[in-house]
Amino acid sequence: MKFVWPWQRKKQAELNSIEQALESIYTPVKANPAFNDDLRNRLVGAPEVIRNAGVSTLRLFMMIGGGLIGIVLFIFGIVRSVVALITGFRIVGDRRKATKTKSAAEKAQADS
Amino acid sequence: MAELSEKEALAKASAGDRKAFGVLYDFYAERIYNYIYYRTGNTLDAEDMTARVFFRAMRHITNYTDRGVPFSAWLYRIAHNLVANWHRDGSRRQEVALDDGYRSNKGDEHPESALMKNEEENALLHLIRNLPEDRQQLLILKFVHHMSNAEIGEIMDRTEGAIKSLYHRTLLALREDVLADKQGHFALEALRSLGGDEPEDEEE
Numbered sequence: 677m678k679f680v681w682p683w684q685r686k687k688q689a690e691l692n693s694i695e696q697a698l699e700s701i702y703t704p705v706k707a708n709p710a711f712n713d714d715l716r717n718r719l720v721g722a723p724e725v726i727r728n729a730g731v732s733t734l735r736l737f738m739m740i741g742g743g744l745i746g747i748v749l750f751i752f753g754i755v756r757s758v759v760a761l762i763t764g765f766r767i768v769g770d771r772r773k774a775t776k777t778k779s780a781a782e783k784a785q786a787d788s
Numbered sequence: 789m790a791e792l793s794e795k796e797a798l799a800k801a802s803a804g805d806r807k808a809f810g811v812l813y814d815f816y817a818e819r820i821y822n823y824i825y826y827r828t829g830n831t832l833d834a835e836d837m838t839a840r841v842f843f844r845a846m847r848h849i850t851n852y853t854d855r856g857v858p859f860s861a862w863l864y865r866i867a868h869n870l871v872a873n874w875h876r877d878g879s880r881r882q883e884v885a886l887d888d889g890y891r892s893n894k895g896d897e898h899p900e901s902a903l904m905k906n907e908e909e910n911a912l913l914h915l916i917r918n919l920p921e922d923r924q925q926l927l928i929l930k931f932v933h934h935m936s937n938a939e940i941g942e943i944m945d946r947t948e949g950a951i952k953s954l955y956h957r958t959l960l961a962l963r964e965d966v967l968a969d970k971q972g973h974f975a976l977e978a979l980r981s982l983g984g985d986e987p988e989d990e991e992e
Contacts, residue, residue, distance in 0.1 A: 687963070690963050690966075691959050691960070694912075694962050694963055694966065695959065697908070697909070697912055698912075699931055700905075701912060701916075701931075702826065702927065702928065702931035702932045703932075704818070704822055704932055704933075705821075705822055706818070707817065707825075707838070708835070711835050712817060715835075715839050715842065716813055716814075719806070719813055719842055719843070719846055720807060720809065720810035720813070
């Protein structure tokens with residue numbers, strides 16, 4: 677048994693009172709059984725995705741590589757279509773020019 | 789699966805056995821829930837964070853290696869970090885009152901005395917909430933889970949002696965707070981009703 681000096685008794689009694697109050701306050705609580713069951717089902721019956729959430733390094737590199745290739749192909753596609761568009765405009769312009777030249781030549785020939 | 793010991797369940801769960809993790813869940817769900825409930829003060833957040841603790845534990849259990857630190861300590865640390873983040877996210881949460889929903893009924897008390905007792909307990913809880921986090925954690929582990937100083941030390945990563953000392957300092961701090969409590973009535977009523985004398989100014 678712990679010895680308590682007479683002048684410390686009052687303080688010790690107060691500390692004991694606080695301990696008793698703490699014991700009274702901190703009573704174990706029960707979680708809602710429905711919550712417990714639901715969480716257990718979610719954990720134990722969880723899909724593989726959750727358990728294997730960590731991605732291996734190889735998979736990570738493959739994902740990044742695939743993404744990069746996709747981006748390069750996408751940019752290549754855009755450049756190709758722009759080039760095709762420009763080429764198309766040029767062809768149309770050349771044809772118009774050729775038509776104009778032809779009609780001017782025909783007109784000159786007719787005048788002469 | 790129910791006859792698995794904690795160690796066996798832990799070994800199997802670490803190897804990816806989900807049912808074994810369920811056994812660990814059964815071992816610790818109530819304890820973790822209680823810990824978070826008394827740190828947050830309400831059932832909704834306690835349920836939300838308990839779920840997050842176990843999902844986080846399940847995701848990382850394959851990385852768990854037994855280095856002398858018990859699995860319970862690992863779980864409590866996850867819970868402690870989540871609660872600390874929760875408190876850091878908003879100081880508004882400091883004043884949340886404890887729900888009575890699932891607290892056990894302490895007997896056939898007269899409604900009036902039960903109400904007074906409840907008020908006193910809430911006043912003391914208010915004082916406890918103002919204590920530093922490690923002291924609150926210590927009180928919960930000691931009084932709700934009835935852990936020894938050595939077990940608490942493993943969870944809080946301190947020696948048994950340090951826990952003993954921290955506990956004593958916590959009691960002294962609470963005593964000071966109770967006596968200095970401006971609401972007054974708690975300091976007098978609580979100590980009187982629990983057998984203490986009327987508080988006076990006195991030496992440490």
